[in-house]
Amino acid sequence: MELQLESLKYQDLAIQSVVKLFEGTEKNTFDNACFEGIRSNYSKLTIDEVETNLKNILVENGILEDVARLSQDKDICIEMETGTGKTLVYIKTIYELFKHYGFTKFIILVPSVAIRQNIIGTFKAFNKQLEDIYGFIPNAFEYDSKKLQKVTQFIEDQHPQVMIMTLASFNSEDKILNQAQREDLFNNIPFIEAIGKCNPIIIMDEPQEGMDTENSIKQIAKLNPLFKIRYSATHKVVKNLLYRLTPYDSYKDGLVKKIEVLTVTEKNDEATLKIELSDIQFGKGDPKVKLKAWHLNNSTNKIDFKVTGWLSQNDNLGIKTNNPSYLNYTIANINKSLKTGKWTVKFSNGTEILEKQIAGSLENIWALQIEWLIHRHFTKSQKLESKGIKCLSLVFIDRVSNYMGETPIIKNLFVDKYKAIYPEYNGGKLPPTEHIQSIQGYYFAQKASGEFADNEGGVKEQSKIYELILKGKEELLTLSNPVQFVFSHSALGVGWDNPNVFNIATLNNSYSEIKKRQEIGRGLRICVNQDGKRVYDALDVSDDDRINQLTVIPNETYETFVTQYQEEIKSIYGTENAGAGMTHTHKGVAVDEVKFKRNPSAEMDKAFRKYWTALARKTEYTISFKEEDLVTQASELISKITIPDFVIEAFSFLINAITEDGKEDSFQGSENVKQKSFFTPLDLIEELSENTGVSYTTLFKIMQRLTNLNEMVKNPPRFVHEASAIIRNVELDEMIRGLDYQITGESYPFNFDDFVKNISSKGYVETPNKGVFDKMLVDSDVERNFSLDADTDAEVVCFLKLPSFYKISTPIGNYEPDFGLIMKRKNIRNGNENEFYFVIETKGTNDINDKKALTESEVYKIRCAMKHFEKLGLEVQYKAPVKEYNYFKTEANKTINTII
Template sequence: MSDMKFKFTIQNYQTEAVASVVKVFAGQPFQNKLSYRRDTGTQNVQNIFNWILSDNELYMGFANAPVVLDSHQLLKNIQNVQNDNNLQTSSILAKHMGVCSLDIEMETGTGKTYVYIKTMFELNKQYGWSKFIVVVPSIAIREGVQKSFQMMQDHFMEQYGKKARFFIYNSKNLTDIDNFSSSADLSVMIINVQAFNARGKDARRIRMELDEFGSRKPIDVIAANRPIVILDEPQKMGGKKTQESLKEFNPLFTLNYSATHKEHHDLIYVLDALDAYKMKLVKKIEVKGFDIKNLRGTDGYLFLEDIVISPKKPPMARMEFEIEYEKSIKRVIRILGVDDDLFALSKNMEQYRGYHINDVDPIKGVVTFTNGIEIHIGEVLGDVSEKDIRRVQIRETIRSHFEKEKELYNRGIKTLSLFFIDKVENYRKYDEDGNEVNSEYGQMFEEEYMSIQNEYLTLFDTPYEQYLRNINVHSTHAGYFSIDKKGHKIDSKIKRGSDISDDESAYELILKDKEKLLSLDNPVRFIFSHSALREGWDNPNVFQICTLKHGGDSTTNKRQEVGRGLRICVNQSGDRMDERVLGSEVQEVNKLTVIASDGYKDFVSSLQSEIKDTLYNRPSKVTPEYFEGKRLKVGDDVITISSNQAHTVYFYLVKNDYIDEDGHVTDKYRADVENNTLATVPDKVKDIADGVHALVQGIFDEHALDGMIEDGHTTKVQENALNDNFYKKEFQTLWNYINHKWSYTVHFDSNELIQKSIKKIDEKLFVSQLQYTVTQGTQGEDWSDSGNGFVAEKRHTYKLDRGETSQVKYDLIGKIGEKTHLTRKTVVAILKGISPVRFAMFKLNPEEFISNVSRLINDEKATMIVDDITYNQTDGTYDSSIFTAEKNKDFSKSYLAKKNVQDYVFADGTAEKSIERKFAEDMDLDDKVVVYAKLPRGFQIPTPVGNYAPDWAIAFQKGTVKHIFFIAETKGTMQSINIRPIEQAKISCAKKLFNNLSTKDVVYHDVDSYQSLLNIIEDL
């Protein structure tokens, strides 16, 4: 697998970013090979000899053709691109470096290097420009850019039929500059700012007349090409001196690529952190933080690592504590449950007296002791040293690695974990003979690795276990550090005013092994590197990142830290494992776990704050002005939202409680988006509905940040699978009775329905009339922050009798027919029969009239159908998979059951003691219940007033042999007067179906408690 190559696919968002730049120069003619006379120097005799003997082409240079568009046209083009991308339009042209300076914002890990390389090819193809300079802030990024050019050569050759000639600027290799100038091909120079903006001798050479360069200045030769300058991470090159130096390159124009711009120019494309997360273009982030909780009265050590859930056992706690042996005290990890006593288990160590486990709660992630003390997952209690925390971090990184690797191995995906440390000597040291040996972290790693690996090795010889057995612990971790002249690993040097290193030897090693590390044939899975080398790491298969730094580091840039692992992973063939390959599983597979050195809340708060700072482009609230003028693509057309449409959209959002009074998006909107139940938009904006909702979701929403980051300590339940209870003969018998699909026939007198509906509408119909309220007040005296500027004195509400008549046309008959499933003829008969006073209510509020009339008709219909309904069994049956079809359940609302056919019961409602949860608890305790099932919503019975899903299927033991099979519907009340007619009708239809089955052992009834069910059973 060592020759594995990355594969690059053309992605829409990258194509859009490239097109945004190209469109800025619409109208620019194609001009290829604009030649100029090169200065070849005067000191070299051979040059003079060549001048005499050769033709002039030997001295020909090829520069970028000038931009022929004037400033007005450029600005207009930029505004068009900004409108297409729904960005704020520029009022003036930013021309601080070349004819324009364009900002392209792309989140880390989304391939901005790919985008600007592709942009070069497109600008060359469209306009003939061929000279580019990529300027980067550090050697790490410079080496990464060069690596990208190498990796993408074949990819772009396939697309454009040519390769880019690229080189890294080196003041000792000046021939490259002459070649850059004389080439007519697409040519790229890569240079880091230190090469022209530092105090060292090498940096000064770019502006010196050099003898070996024909008494020419390198900067002059470069500037003659009028290069297009691309700034990679410009926010790190914003110093005044750097900006002035960049102008010496004589750029045609400048392109700025970053995830976090600080200096703003003309922004033409944005793919921010929220966009990247929603579009599943980067890994999802999960954080494991560790809190130290020093309690008075104990110096004992206690760490709750996890809560383990098993279908066979109650929840158990994986806990580390101390045990006193004859010669020493050792820390051990044990799996503990309710009633375990740490005092006894520690061999009567006094500090654990009273630590008797009272409860293990997997939902809240907490273990409670009888002495009232609680410990949450990830918390460390008692006497804790920094060394203890580092060991915990290493252990949790290894455990998270194994958890993911077990799943990813079968997909052909190599799992890597990355440790950042502050000193090489903490990981590796050299003995007297110069041999490399483990130091503190290396020793910790091997001890914890062997302990955790043993948990994953069983008697089964699975391919994954074979893979583990073939890897030696010493060869599965490696260090990537700077190298001295003796070949020894050393700490990377950090220049003053920087937080990264420019040690080339370390970056060369990292990048050289980039593809090699991705092969499953390579045993290295855990990587230790210097914290100063953060920028050198962008391997797509880093799934765990852990920073081990003595003394902690609260100033660490969290985004920079997680950015090393955000890229979507690849498999052994180099294929990107994105949504096109994995579908809905993409963010379950692509999940980055950050093992933080501080607490979860602190880490997440800092990370979210840093992300929020980058979302300055997003408006914070919804207004009609936000929508007006936005361009939306509908099919092949582009539609600009008018002022009228903008106000229609705004009032639609207000009416449906999708925004609050401050214009902020509400929980109701978020829920409707999640459940795909958004209210229908008005007809006049129906064609642009998708675009409208995309714009609403473009509003900055603090809640979206919560979804981006998960708590890595949350108890994980992979699925709610069917358990052994499902296969009990009692449940299989019951399931075979009920898992048929049904059709029905029903007959009722249409004239009777018409008359009853007319009577009901005349008695019950109410439609609210539009009103407005006037409040009158006078100016008060208290204008403090807590006081009122005005004091209300009186208020009156008026009916709006002469409100503006709605211009919307309603298909009254069609809409009611659609909601009631009646013919137009029957609907007309009902509307003709109701009193004129009731019918006049239609004008007051048409939508409410249609809704209420339809409901009243359906209520009447529901009361008439039950007696005449007949069910017929069809050929179809329900498969057992309907029990596990629903995904992404909220396990915080679940109940760990004993007799249910699945481990967890999801009760309706949020209260812990909801009716359904109490019902399940009572069934688990009753020895007469053999097995039960909370029936899934996919189990449906058709009725004329809508499909109906019963709640429970229960097998009871009655006597020594006989079983009773009970289908139950749990309701909050048994009084039918409090249940809507439609619900009553559904229940009555279900009774008729189940109670008329060929077997008399199946009974259906609605109940309001388990006791009422028992009362019914006793009467059978």
């Protein structure tokens, strides 16, 4: 098979963006670009001329200068989403730069062997087709310190030279390129200095992978580049961003596969009391560990399985996680075994956690992930084979030993599941043993000792490159080649991909160790058929007929998967609304210095000062409630608790499309597999007391009235958590019932002068008509819309976003309401105009009982505020929660009508 070269508009734009940067450059020849036997890249362009070119390109590409982060450094960034062909883009850019300007010296810097091999393979795959277009083939070679004659050729030759090398080739003074005392120097100078005289154009592939460290910057500077061109989907350092193809654009325009997320995760598994050894710190002082365990968050009423901070001997896990279920888990010893060389953590109750130990039911999760992977693989294979497309599936595993070791759990699970599923798709026939072996391929780093490494660090000692996986992309794509499932650890996490990867499963000790964008990126490319041609779907293709669909099978919830993906997008773009399935702001968000000016109206000032006098009065509160009421209500509510079964759940969402309003996904179905709960019985009363602060005596009274203790047996930690939440809520209800505010006689000062704030255009709205200030700070679309509507209401005298120093004390923390507003209304009885004062709390709902839109703390603070404003009297009316201005107006009218 020969992969076919295509002319794609978005790739051509990226290429021409770089070419145009050098507009005005005199074409390099032997006469102007050779000196002392060295052929170099030569350009007379000044910094100002380059900057002019750059700004013109930014205008063409629709990128704001603030987003581009203009710099006079000789760096430019090209941002292209994973799977859209950036390797081919910069290879074609090399051809174009020679064609237009005669530049001959190029260095491609890579962070890993996988990426280096991918580049070499891409050159080989497209050499002939590119020669037909451009009339030449550059001398592209992999740097080898044992073959310095190739470096000499690079320095001297007038034919285009491309040297592909890792940072490790020259990142320390003892490397051969840096050595000044050698017999084979180039004209008596170190090779690194001679290369620097070539003024190479350096192409940095995935520069965020270690190319911006202090040492790397220093070493790269020795190469004296004419320019550095950074190519990545996830730039960490951005300078002169010349071209951007975001995840949003790629997904919207059908440049990558659509994504289905089929998640497999434990549900209602708090009863397992899982503990995992996450990290170890040793050296000076006693060893410390980080453990992954169930944490209770009282404010959000959630249980999360997450990593603790550093723990030492005698630390109590129950205290550290705020989870009373772990109160019997005090660290007794942290030790490294002389026999196994592995760390262990022993607890006072006899429990022992081993380093890299598999959590209790993780094997069951892996089995279900593999089962769904094989089902998806067979379904897609049968559909795709008739179109001449081979289906490949990629499996990321937690440790190499689980596939290659003495007890290869994952390999055994795969074989068992494949044997069980194969007959379903093959007329009831069983698969031959040799067939099962032949369909598996793998790529792991291997040390000189023969031991397989869990990461690519082993490559530094000695690597075993699996030709088919790393180099033989075309062969792997042929239907005649038996390999269909590829297993790897982190070595294929970056830099390797294959257009016909249609399924990816991540089997990990915990949530995916591989970043989501890397994980998805291995299979985002548009697929190819047996002729090496890309096969596209129509933009309006139905789900049943779609070919380019990537199924990702992680061992976590869909929400967790998407949240982590959004966080990665946010760390790069500053917003989660830029990725596949998320909304997108193409030109970024500029932050400016914005001045907020007081409205000069004397009438408004007079009304506002009078309003503030009424509003600014401070209060303090007292609380009282009865124990019997707490016992009665808590026992009645706790008796209604039902505990769900502990299961492993698999369910699928297809991300159908992306719009400016957000992602559109569709639920594809789900299945549950029941699991057994394993737990250590703990004292229920003690746990409830730890969680609620209620005395043992009161809790005994509550427990004696419960009618559903059978639910507690199903999953004690879950029961304790839900019961604790109920007791805390009842406490708060009783607290508010017995809450009373008193006016203190103190007031907040009148302090409303013009001010300046650094803020984006999305952080405020213009309020020139009725605003106390000409602009209003806003935190949400709800606040934005409210401000715009209030500013155009003829009955509004003035309004403002209340300052952060205006606080109302509550038993659960200070509360800051949103808006203050004055309305005027004519009294139909006497014709006089009256002013009415309001405070408004805007939320995403008009219903205080809407638990989806409001957190418990928000509800309780609103209820406390109601009592505060009641104490202030009818002078200031409080409206909360409010979603739309029209709703507020309706409620305000009701209030006004009762007053007048």
